[in-house]
Amino acid sequence: MDPTSEELAEDELGHIPVAARVHLSHAVVQQLADRGGIDVLHLKGPAVLPGLREPGRHSSDVDVLVRPSHLPLLVTALESIGWEQRTTFATGSVFAHAANWWHDDWGWVDVHLHWPGVTIEPELAFEVFSRDLVQRDIAHRPCPVPNATAQRLILVLHSARSGGTTDVEHAWGAADTAEQDDVRALAAELGAEVALAAGIGELEQHRGHPTYLLWRHFVEGGSRMDEWRARWAAARGARAKTHLLTAAMRVNQDHLRMELGRPPTREEVRAKQRERWRKAAGEVEARVRRS
Amino acid sequence: MHFRIADDVAWVSQDDLDGGDVPVAYMTRVPGGPPILLEGSGCIVWLALAEGGTLEDITVRAAELSDTDADLIRDDVADLVDQLVVIRLADEEDR
Structure with a gap:
């Protein structure tokens, strides 16, 4: 969730404003990563580089992308200081891409194994997102974040999946042609062309693609039946379709x-x-x- | 004796959060410490401490930030910095 708040609203934890908690929580997660030799990239919220997002927007949770092979280490580290797993990767979302942990002081952390819309192997995708990463101070501590091009793509893909957000205006609309070309090239490298097209209003160019209906559903909405029809079309192979049917009910x-x-x-x-x-x-x- | 924020501390102030005019800072020792709040004059001392220095440096900086006479706040600043060292949010070192 990315609520916009003019003041430092408090959430259900009460004792610390959401925005302050999220900043500190990013730093806590990074310290765990540093100690454990765990590769993570911080996404969204305070990890967003200046100019890529509407000022004054705050996230209510911490999003990190972990190198998939380092997931067990990160889970152990999170749980060692009191984070409790609340959703699994299978149930967290349509894309089975993230799971949530809760901490009584630090709230939610969403651990992402990959980013919805990216279709190449997750371990390879992490390598690509890590390329030319930037150290950004969050809570006065250095946290690795993707570079500006990767962040633009991440924000646009997130917007596409969320039915459109104002992030696109800043991450894509405000980018110059060269910057947009860089984002397109990165999307091609990550196999995220359809998702990017969905985010920037070019989805109709991919009408014949298996994931076309799924992205149209995210952008335009529709019934649960429409969603399942789209997911069915996007599922490639008997195994994926069987998995989908089982999960459906x-x-x-x-x-x-x-x-x-x-x-x-x-x-x-x-x-x-x-x-x-x-x-x-x-x-x-x-x-x-x-x- | 020099004082500075401890290496394992993460912190944010209202300046980082676009959060209004009241001086307030939140901090914790990472990764296992609890969240701690300093507001008002406590926050001003924290912001003065962030640049590091002797107790006198910190006192003068806090006085400037709060538009106050340094002599009026010297003892209170010393007390607070001492407490921050005790709870290991601040380090002191001989130089």
């Missing part, structure tokens, strides 16, 4: 836990399952009536 217990503020009972999971079936049936019925 499984209740996301991590999200249910967050909704309830406690682990769900078996009955609550069943009730949610019934609700999903009813919702799916309702959408089918609505389509039948429309046609």
Whole structure:
């Protein structure tokens, strides 16, 4: 989440404003990374380089991209000082790209294994994002962040996935032609051309691409049925399609836990399952009536 | 004796956060320390400490930042810096 706040709003932790907490939390994560020899890149929020984002915007959580092979080290380090895992990579999002940890003092940290829209091997993508990284002071401590070109791409891809945000105006619209060309070249290297096109209004140039419907869904919205149709089209191969079907009808217990503020009972999971079936049936019925 | 913010401290002030006019700073010892808040005159001393120096340097800087007579705040600044050293947010070193 990236709420804009004019003052230092406090969140559910109460004792420290969100913006201050997020800055300090980035520094805490970086210190853990330094100690453990763990490669991470800080993304979004205070990690964004000046001029790439609307001033005054604050993130409510910490986003880091970890070198995939270093994930076990980072998890151990986070949990050693009290972070608790709340969502898994399988349930965190459509892209299975991130999982969340919660700390009673430092709030949420989103650990990303890859960035939605990037289609090359995650370990290789991390190498590309790390190339020419920049050390940015967050809470007066150096934190590695992607360079300006990579940050522009990251912000545009995030915007595309979020149905469009003002980030695009700063990260893309305010860039000159040479800077935009650099972003396009980077997107090509990362296999992120379709996602970039979705973010900058050029998606129709990729109509025949398997992920076209998925990105159109993110940009334009639609029903859950539309989303699944798009995900089905984007899933390549029998394995991916089987995985998708299995996931489709499984209740996301991590999200249910967050909704309830406690682990769900078996009955609550069943009730949610019934609700999903009813919702799916309702959408089918609505389509039948429309046609 | 020179004083400075300890190496393992992360901190932010309202200047870093576009957070308004009230002097306030938040800090912690990374990675395992709790969040700590200094506001008002405490924050001003912290900002003066950020540049490092002798107790007299810090006192004079804090007086300038708060538009106050250094003689009026000297004892309070010494007390606060001493406390910051005790809780290891500040280091002291012989030079």
